[in-house]
Amino acid sequence: MEWRKLGVVWCPNGDLWWARSYASCPTPLFLDDGTLRIYVQGRDEKGIGRIGFVDVDAGDPTRVLRVSSDPVLDVGVPGAFDDNGVFQTCVLARPDGTLAMYYVGFEICHQIRYRLLTGLAISRDGGETFQRLRATPILERSPDELYFRCGPFVMAEGGVYRMWYIAGSEWETLEGKAMPVYDLRYLESEDGIVWPDAGSRVFELNRDVEHGVGRPYIVRKRDGYQMFYSIRKKPPLGYRMGYAESPDGLHWTRMDEQLGLDVSASGWDNETIEYSAVVNVGDKTFCFYNGNDFGGTGFGVAELIK
Template sequence: MWKPDGSLDWARSHAMGPTPYRLNDDVIRVYLTCLDDKGRGRPGYVDVSSVDPTRIVTVGAEPLLDVGAPGTFDDNGLMVLSLVPVDANTVYMYYAGFELCVSVRYRIFTGLAISRDGGATFERYSQAPVLDRSDSERIIRGGSFVMKDGDRFRLWYVAGNEWVELNGKMMPVYDLRYQESLDGLQWSGTGHLSMALTGDDEHGFGRPWIQKCDDGTYRMFYSIRRRSLAAYRLGYAESCDGVQWTRKDNEMGLDVSPTGVESQAIMYSATLTVGAKTYCFYNGNNFGEQGFCVAEMVT
């Protein structure tokens, strides 16, 4: 587990949304989001050993991107979501941009930054989101996971238009959507409903993470928000085509613990397979306030 020591003005606290990326045979680069004194997120990274991901190799001293210019969709912070290798040197970083609002608490849309040096540095593709508001997806189009699959880019994301009051606090309602793109840059204004909320208790899915298995099937690790709970729990689902999912949440194997950093919440799971091992990186209480954690999957 790692968290910032508070010495950097852009990284006073939190290690949100750990996003593992295989840098080379020896190193996993974990992209993550740290918060400043105003609670605004900027992406950075921590390099860990691929043999022992609890061993820190390097900590990035500078943010990979700053917050957006005033009035842009990410002027109140960014959160890394997924990294997509496009060619030998080019990596796409999809991220959530946060914008504070008046009539609703916030809006979240998906931005894109591009690296031309294998993931060492990034530049914004645009100051506008690549997944912007649309008539049918007006308030949230985030949580985006993108995979390059053959000659197409496949996108899983969460979207919604509604808010619900829970314990005196307005919370968004959003489900899982899916769509495809030829270049990873241009996306439709409406996605296909990929997984619906279940019952009256669920009101949101967070940060889907997709694995394509050797047999061509798909596994999804995601977070679940319920009205009856104050914070996220983890879920797991399987699919033959990556579009329609069968939920198997009880097979996830990670849940809150009686004490410690995941005693109240567990969320934002992301997996990476290295040889015969599969690691799961995730956050605990308060969106990673006490750092990110890693577990080894047991099969």
């Protein structure tokens, strides 16, 4: 693949209370043929993350049409799994006309740095606001997936809901800092709400150079599936992006070298690149992504040219 980077789409200027900074994990949803809504996590003056949106022209995604003045989903109640921040990774339409947002709750811990579990919120107004299905996670910690059950991508297909997500039960110390260790797993559900306690592993980490592979984004093709994902490389490299293909969504072949999208020589994405989300608009294909500092420099877009 060969991509042409179109630059930063949007970065907060500090005017919005819910997004003084950051525009993390761009998550697209078609509002209509001409408008793409990109859900992002912004952070307030204390660094707490909430979810809002940036609407862009589908044909020219560098053209911003609207930015939400308030978050569509706020943090959870004190003591809940999402009381210190929320972070969307997937939004999809359900048969009843509602929208389902699968999101990550950020929970500060004492013996480990944090715990990340998955929540579900529903919109009944076309994605303007979302309400939690419940105050507890739909992916709760389990014996085999103790600290991380998060970052899901969900697809309804063949009468079932299919989920590719992050799971892990380990931390390791890298250059004096505790860092999470996690990989990709797979689950199925009849209703998209109740899920098993543990999933099957998608592929193994390369522990020599990686300590995490996550934020999967799946594209269905006529002859199979594409997966775009983020790779947490061990220092000094940091985040990069990866790519895999599968005939059935279950058995994957890593083809990272074929992605063709890496850090720039200078600018907003010259250190790291992560959180890719790929959409087709007519005969064009766009990849929304973050660059340096997990979205601290905003989110950008690249167009597939070959």
